Amino acid sequence: MEKYEWQDGGWEVLASAGAACFTQWLDTIKVHQQTQQTEKLSMYRLTMNVIKNDGILALNYGLSAAVLRQLTYSTVRFAFYEAVKEKIAPPGVSVPFYQKVTIAAVGGTIGGFIGTPADVINVRMQNDIKLPHDKRRNYRHAFDGLRRVYKEEGFRKLFSGASTAVSRSVFMTIGQVSFYDQFKTMLLSVNFKDNLTTHFLASLAAGGVATTLTQPIDVIKTRTMNARPGEFKNMWHVITYTAKLGPQGFFKGYVLRFIRLAPHTILTFVFYEQLRLNLGIRIES
DSSP states (O other): OOOEEEEOOSHHHHHHHHHHHHHHHHHHHHHHHHTOSSOOOOHHHHHHHHHHHHOGGGGGTTHHHHHHHIIIIIHHHHHHHHHHHHHHSOTTOOOOHHHHHHHHHHHHHHHHHHTHHHHHHHHHHHHHTTSOGGGOOOOSSHHHHHHHHHHHHOGGGGGTTHHHHHHHHHHHHIIIIIHHHHHHHHHHHTTOOSSHHHHHHHHHHHHHHHHHHHHHHHHHHHHHHHOOTTSOSSHHHHHHHHHTTOGGGGGTTHHHHHHHHHHHHHHHHHHHHHHHHHHSEEEEO
């Protein structure tokens, strides 16, 4: 009797982009919360402010940049992780957890750097709607934002906050990808099936780990990318500016970010697993 296994077909990228379409509004509110300095508006109040001032569709402002970011950042980190794992061990053979973490860290480093320009535009577009109309950048879409930043502020500005974006990407990839892989392996080892329940539980746990690992870095990244020319002297200035709020300043928006990141992580891996299982290419094992 012939045996078959499913071969991955690059579904991670489609899964990540699809997840972003469902969670962009949460990311927008998270950016608004993180860029507050003196205000302490709740998630509900921030959401209502956006809807009142610009309409409900404004919650998804910057979606083109969010999708572009996933098509760059997630393409690299997922592809690198899967490719290196296949080189280390054949299909069906478990890779030690420390190796999963190492692979994820390297993939996150490369992906985070490549995805920085789209991330810059995404943060700016999301924050734009809370500014007075005369102070908005008004990027029409992601590519218009990239063009205008390059033209008006120079090529280097496209990589503003790259160091924090890369650091965040490293911990995000470790938290999401390697921990999802590990949680799934653990669940399968205790007689769970390779099904939706397993994928949901593993991705929910991975989302919690990723949120905790990346929250302080994400706050700094958001402030750096959203800053206007000359607003901050250097990275240390951003850190001390944030620290004025106390230790909690670095965890601003934690609950909201978990509410956003957990569904994004769950949707990413559930979409990915369903695409892999149902639309993958069957090859003889």
